Amino acid sequence: MSLKIAxxxxxxxxxxxxxEAVRILKNVAEHSGRAFSFSSHVIGGAAIDGEGTGLPExxxxxxxxxxxxLLGAVGHPKFDGRLxxxxxxxxxxxLRQALGGFxxxxxxxxxxxxxxxxxxxxERVRGxxxxxxxxxxxGLYFGEPRGFEASGNTAFxxxxxxxxxIERVAKVACDRARERRKKVASIDKANVxxxxxxxRAVVSDDAKAYPxxxxxxxYVDTAAMRLATAPASFDVMLCDNLFGDxxxxxxxxxxxxxxxxxxxxIGGKVDLYEPVHGSAPDIAGKxxxxxxxxxxxxxxxxxxxxxxxxxxxxxDHAIEEALASGARTKDLAGPGDRVLxxxxxxxAIEEALHxxxxxxxxxxxx
Ligand code: NAD
Numbered sequence: 001m002s003l004k005i006a007x008x009x010x011x012x013x014x015x016x017x018x019x020e021a022v023r024i025l026k027n028v029a030e031h032s033g034r035a036f037s038f039s040s041h042v043i044g045g046a047a048i049d050g051e052g053t054g055l056p057e058x059x060x061x062x063x064x065x066x067x068x069x070l071l072g073a074v075g076h077p078k079f080d081g082r083l084x085x086x087x088x089x090x091x092x093x094x095l096r097q098a099l100g101g102f103x104x105x106x107x108x109x110x111x112x113x114x115x116x117x118x119x120x121x122x123e124r125v126r127g128x129x130x131x132x133x134x135x136x137x138x139g140l141y142f143g144e145p146r147g148f149e150a151s152g153n154t155a156f157x158x159x160x161x162x163x164x165x166i167e168r169v170a171k172v173a174c175d176r177a178r179e180r181r182k183k184v185a186s187i188d189k190a191n192v193x194x195x196x197x198x199x200r201a202v203v204s205d206d207a208k209a210y211p212x213x214x215x216x217x218x219y220v221d222t223a224a225m226r227l228a229t230a231p232a233s234f235d236v237m238l239c240d241n242l243f244g245d246x247x248x249x250x251x252x253x254x255x256x257x258x259x260x261x262x263x264x265x266i267g268g269k270v271d272l273y274e275p276v277h278g279s280a281p282d283i284a285g286k287x288x289x290x291x292x293x294x295x296x297x298x299x300x301x302x303x304x305x306x307x308x309x310x311x312x313x314x315x316d317h318a319i320e321e322a323l324a325s326g327a328r329t330k331d332l333a334g335p336g337d338r339v340l341x342x343x344x345x346x347x348a349i350e351e352a353l354h355x356x357x358x359x360x361x362x363x364x365x366x
Pocket of ligand 1: 283
């Protein structure tokens, strides 16, 4: 049966990078025998321009009826003067809410060929390959009550978590760890916060069902320090909404460019895959965008929505190999490096994918 993928390329560099992700998915379909059917729909600024609303009914319906959604990016400066609810970004928030994913997954990988792009000394980050699992629908960002007191001089938010909210995201983290190096670091501030004490207790209980997964509890401040000094010591980091938001950005610096970071939001009606970067209006339409974040998001789609672990791993290897062989978009290029266009980078990764597959076949043949 064919896997229905709803493409929402969006604005700015969104369509450019999505096209390269689709190129790789088509290549995978050709070589794996799995069929993918793609349908493309407007969202964000492009939808406001064409249909008067950032998330048209037809787009939402297509997303809800798909097996997976692959999104580019939304946003354009011409909407900057509008109320937040009328901007393209509101469409993405509404989409995320409608799809209902509660676990946001963001890998952060150290790519040796990009060592010079990171702010770290190579010996500190060598081997770092971690996955942040962030609770996305609860905690401080959604807790009620929230607001300003009448005086305007006092404001308040509520940090609240229920056992159910913690259990379901903890399960995602432990399941992912099982597929990786079998370690979960649960991040909290249990020495100060009651919600963190509940978090710690529930995660400890849930982890008992995963005796093969090693669980440690780490205070968020210690985690921030360890991410900067010994990121390779982490495998899966399980975080609440606030801590995950902050630590995932910090972890992103390990990779060296915003353009290489993928994400997945899973656990709802339909899973959503998108690069971490925005629509980058400063480089849109110039062929300068790095498509790796979008291509790596497509690999996550294969892993989580299509049960195609082998093909996902091959894409990840192809990205590494393309980088190792010197393929660089402008954001990755150093002085004297040849700069590839978005399309050429997509092609370089597609060629590397062929090589990765060929090599595997020849190993098996020996
Ligand atoms: P941005 O991520 O679009 O760009 C930040 C910087 O990184 C820019 O200099 C850009 O050129 C560069 N960059 C980003 N992606 C790149 C890529 N793939 N290759 C090479 N360089 C890349 O963030 P911003 O400038 O703060 O926001 C621009 C617009 O995107 C805004 O409207 C914002 O609201 C929106 N936005 C959307 C999303 C999303 O759709 N998920 C996320 C963040 C920002």
